[in-house]
Amino acid sequence: MQASTAATPETEQSYDLLIVGGGINGAGIARDAAGRGLSVLLVEQDDLASYTSSSSTKLIHGGLRYLEYYEFRLVREALIERERLLGMAPHIIWPLRFVLPQSQSPRPGWMVRLGLFLYDNLGGRKELPGTEVIDLDRVARGNGLKPQAGKRKSDTKGQTSKGKAFVYSDCWVEDSRLVVLNAMDAAARGARIETRTRLVDAVSENGGWKATLEGSQGTREVSARMMINAAGPWVDKVLQRLGRAHNDRGVRLVKGSHIVVPRLYDGEHAFMLQNPDRRIVFAIPYEREFTLIGTTDEPWTEAPGKAEISQGEIDYLCETANRYFERQTTPSDIVWSYAGIRPLYDDHAANASAVTRDYVLDFDKREDAAPLLSIFGGKITTYRKLAEHALEHIAEVFPQANTAWTAGAKLPGGDLPDGNFDAYVHSLETAYPKMPQALLRRLARAYGSRSVELLGAAASPADLGEDFGGGLYAREIDYLVRAEWARSAQDILYRRSKLGLHVPAGAEAAIEAYLARHLAEAG
Known part of the structure; x- marks a missing residue:
């Protein structure tokens, strides 16, 4: 290595x-x-x-709620970049449909509809589908949500309904x-x-x-x-x-925290949940088995550095999820949490969410x-x-470097034929028939076309070296050290991947021991 x-x-x-x-x-x-x-x-x-x-909500998005603060230039630029980045890295970025229930919305339906009309049209959307309206009582995307009392005009006392929802598009990213x-x-x-x-x-x-x-x-x-x-x-x-x-x-520092819990609902769609305080929280399918819930917005007055979620934030996110979902969430359900400090430009807004x-x-x-x-x-x-x-x-300092080039230039591993991720996974399954399909799909998601460089001539998992559990083998660790600057188990398990949610107890110590041996050998 x-x-x-x-x-x-x-x-x-x-x-x-x-x-x-x-x-x-x-x-x-x-x-x-x-x-x-x-x-x-x-x-x-x-x-x-x-x-x-590494502490974001993992979204490539225009920022629908920023329209409330008249951030039209930012939203338009972000919407244009959304599809551009999707084309540059289709292995780590993919489309995601968001369900926006109206049953508990503090915003009138006409306002949300207008915002989504602007959202669909500000950025010259080409690839992603536009907004639709659904009846949550009649479609699978409503499964897992709690019905709300008296939400239909025709309801009598005691009747319940999940109500209507808007569905719109954004993208997921492995940040x-x-x-x-x-x-x-x-x-x-x-x-x-x-x-x-x-x-x-x-x-x-x-x-x-x-x-x-x-x-x-x-x-x-x-x-x-x-x-x-x-x-x-x-x-x-x-x-x-x-x-x-x-x-x-x-710079104005604002902490945003997230929790990860066992899956709250079936399906590959996400939810945008509106709270009575007008803040929004996302619930997103995460790592196959989980739901990611976040984010919060809290002023950060301490020195920059590692942040941890507070009990108040945990309670806020759990309460939000419980307001909407049938499956109730308690702090004991949390399998992982993370918090990050967002360095926002200080525009002197009174509310951290409005910065x-x-x-x-x-x-x-x-x-x-x-x-x-x-x-x-x-x-x-x-x-x-x-x-x-x-x-x-800085063009006046370096006039020779005045030609922009990155728009549309593929990122490493993003050169999938026709940008078709599923077709690429199928080609890997054909080339490596003895490899587990779940492993090949995960590698394709992480490394795209460079999966072949990592797999090399390996015919089966036994050829990938020491098995650390959760689908992580020594050959992948070697690749991450050689090509991606990984130096610790945390680098590997929580930044180059999220395998920390899947490996067995003791895997982190075993990886550290492996790295210590092999980095020493590499000098």
Whole structure:
């Protein structure tokens, strides 16, 4: 097993761009810039997508509720990107239909209908089906929902109905894998990606940056013509460290938490649940056996870092689910929870749910100092467009890199014939007849066309090496270390995959022991 490395630091000391932050925005900018011929170094203090970018609701969506806050530009851009990203990575992104029950809606039906009309038409939708209205008492998509008393005009006292619902389209994404695929493509185009490497300090010198980095091999200095601060929740901290902080703008940290419980309903559709406080919560099919419920919106006043769900958030999400579903949820049903800190641009909104999800790019270019671009806010759906806008901002520093190219360019593994995922899975089943079909489908979902690179000449599971349970074998771990910067069991079980929900007790310790042995052998 060979660790992911590039050229040695001694031969790479000077770059066009130093990008701080290995979340979706940093990885997306690294990919775009490397594809334009710039030399790029991206540093991430932990693993790729360790924080915000692995803690989302896993949606590529326009943001239907943002229409309430008149975020028309953001919604339109996100809707355009939705189908574009679906075409770029059909293995990790796929269409999902959302059921929006009206039985407990705090919004009148005409308002929801108008919002969905705009949603269907703002972004030039081509591939995804449009909105429809269904009677939840008469269709399978209503199964699992609780009927509500007196919801039909013709009802008499004591009669119940599930009522009407709108059904609309968005997309699902494996969020942390989207980050990794962008980093992989950036590296394939010449970028250097260094995880577990921290920016200690940087000073402006001769119109450029001299930065001190600390990684597994110690401390070293590099130089760069320009720096991009894509540190997410740490964006303000980096600005303070560089002496470039602003008094008139900043980041507002909002915590969003999710719970995972055994499946609450049958079917591959999701639900958008409206609460009396006008906030919405999604219930989404997750990892075959579970339902994902989230998210919350709570102000975060502590330092950036790992966050955990609070008891109040657990109660809120359980209460929301219980308001709608027949199968009741208690805290003891939760098999996993996660929380992330969203670094939103501080637009001084009073309500955390109303803070803009739009992004702001702050280009600080002075005659007497090195140029710096800082990223505030953003959402995973618009990361590619954000990166494109970032490159437009810095065109005066790098006029040779002025040609946009990422729109429609496939991400690693996304080049499935005709973009047909099911047909590709069938081709794998034909090529590997002795492999379990469930394993082949999971590998195809994770790696797309690169599944063949991972499987190689293996004829059966016995050829894939040590079995860690849950469909995880040593060969996949080797691949993740070699090609995707994985270094720990957490990297493998909860960011490169969600196999942590499926492996048996003791698997995490066994993986750590395996990694320790083989990383030591790789030097």
